[in-house]
Amino acid sequence: PASRASLPAGFVIGHRGASGHAPENTLPAIRRAAELGAPMVEFDVKLTRSGVPVLLHDDRVDRTTDGRGPAAGFELAALKALDAGAWFAPAFARTRIPTLAETVALLSETGLDANVEIKPCPHRETETAAVVAEELRRFWPAGKRPPLLSSFEMASLREALRVAPDLPRALLFEGLPAPHTLDALIGELRPVALHLWERVIDEGVISWARLRGLELRAWTVNDPARAAHLHALGVTAVFTDFPDRILSGAG
Numbered sequence: 001p002a003s004r005a006s007l008p009a010g011f012v013i014g015h016r017g018a019s020g021h022a023p024e025n026t027l028p029a030i031r032r033a034a035e036l037g038a039p040m041v042e043f044d045v046k047l048t049r050s051g052v053p054v055l056l057h058d059d060r061v062d063r064t065t066d067g068r069g070p071a072a073g074f075e076l077a078a079l080k081a082l083d084a085g086a087w088f089a090p091a092f093a094r095t096r097i098p099t100l101a102e103t104v105a106l107l108s109e110t111g112l113d114a115n116v117e118i119k120p121c122p123h124r125e126t127e128t129a130a131v132v133a134e135e136l137r138r139f140w141p142a143g144k145r146p147p148l149l150s151s152f153e154m155a156s157l158r159e160a161l162r163v164a165p166d167l168p169r170a171l172l173f174e175g176l177p178a179p180h181t182l183d184a185l186i187g188e189l190r191p192v193a194l195h196l197w198e199r200v201i202d203e204g205v206i207s208w209a210r211l212r213g214l215e216l217r218a219w220t221v222n223d224p225a226r227a228a229h230l231h232a233l234g235v236t237a238v239f240t241d242f243p244d245r246i247l248s249g250a251g
């Protein structure tokens with residue numbers, strides 16, 4: 001393949017860690033993102049039955065563990081008993097679902113920046129944001145760049161603003177709402193960024209965001225050519241499962 005100018009490291013965010021190389025939303029995936037040169041990781045946080053924040057994408061444990069059932073039905077000890085790595089590859093067998101606290105310790109150790117996506121189970125939008133924002137507000141290491149909070153759930157962002165107004169927020173969308181709806185949300189929630197599905201991003205969206213002083217990040221981009229195009233258009237960063245591919249420009 002033709003060689004391309006390499007993209008700046010700051011353009012790359014490890015999606016659920018480096019989830020193309022290690023099981024998503026686990027400590028090995030986050031460590032791998034750091035090893036591959038990503039300065040920042042994104043991960044998804046929801047609550048156990050009793051309200052402990054842990055890393056997990058789906059409402060159920062089925063896809064990413066050897067267990068079955070809704071995550072909200074598990075106490076922490078039961079979630080910790082699950083294997084969250086063998087489904088990905090035998091080498092990751094016995095990898096455990098990490099708590100947010102364990103993850104913050106690894107972020108501190110590796111120096112990684114973080115985008116904490118608040119991913120509540122149904123009907124727990126406010127509670128999840130309250131716990132996550134409070135834990136981050138109280139236990140984030142002093143002197144470390146604050147975590148960027150994002151969510152598809154506007155109720156969660158509203159609660160994050162109430163509990164931890166100083167932590168920066170990003171609005172997450174798969175499709176953009178109508179302009180007047182979006183402007184109302186921006187006025188209320190005061191985000192620093194929009195995190196959009198990469199397919200809805202074009203020059204119009206980018207200039208629209210720039211006019212409002214918002215950063216724009218695109219998920220999920222695993223194709224180096226697409227990443228280079230988005231970089232040229234002025235997108236701030238891409239979430240990728242393969243930080244190495246995007247940074248090397250190898251197709």
Ligand code: G3P
Nearest residue numbers: 042044117150195219239
């Ligand atoms: O936060 C960006 C991206 O992770 C949103 O989609 O489904 O991968 O959490 P999803």
Ligand code: MG
Nearest residue numbers: 042043044117
């Ligand atoms: Mg996510």
